[in-house]
Amino acid sequence: MTTQCNTLKPVRAKKNFTMLEREMVPEYDFSLKDRKWSPWQLILTSNINYSKKTDWYQYKSFYVKKNIEMLEDNNPSLFELAIQIQPGSKRHVVYNHISRCITGKTWERRLFAQRNIRKQVDKVAQRGFSFYLRRLPLTDAKMERNIVNILKKYDYAWKKIRNRRSCHRRVEIGHHLISDNSL
Secondary structure (H helix, E strand, O other): OOOOOOEOOOOEEEOOEEOEEHHHOOHHHOOOOOOOOOOOEEEEEOOHHHHHOOOEEEEOOEEEEOOOHHHOOOOOEEEEEEEEOOOOOOEEEEEEEEEOOOOOOOHHHHHOOOHHHHHHHHHHHHOOOEEEEEEEEOOOHHHHHHHHHHHOOEEOOOOOEOOOEOOOOOEEEOOEEEEOOOO
């Protein structure tokens, strides 16, 4: 049995400021676009061509990258996860995570530690979409505080918003469901 999520209050960051839905914000309008992000890296796909590659393993009906090169150092970082509906199309950012302990081999367990995030990944991956990850290293505590304040104006579909939304936000791009609010 699935339950529907109820939005408790309108999603607002401040009194007269509505949060921006991150998946709809183009890269050139994103407040953190000028930072030193790693390039987007494919981490999960249903493309059968990855079945023969040694750095990928099969999980259910999709393929997952074993190690991610951008994670070789263990510095605190902001990660963004994006979904691509079909090859060559726009990536839609649905999730962010700040972590201090994600390495190349533990990335999946740390990034998708919450059960509701793992369920979203499974549901969306079974629809045949691809997942991309990028990383922004956080060099000091002041930078981290600054980034956290900037992120408050964005509404990530897979993030709950305290006192406003108790579960994920439903997102449909075209006729493709990339985020489900009934887990």
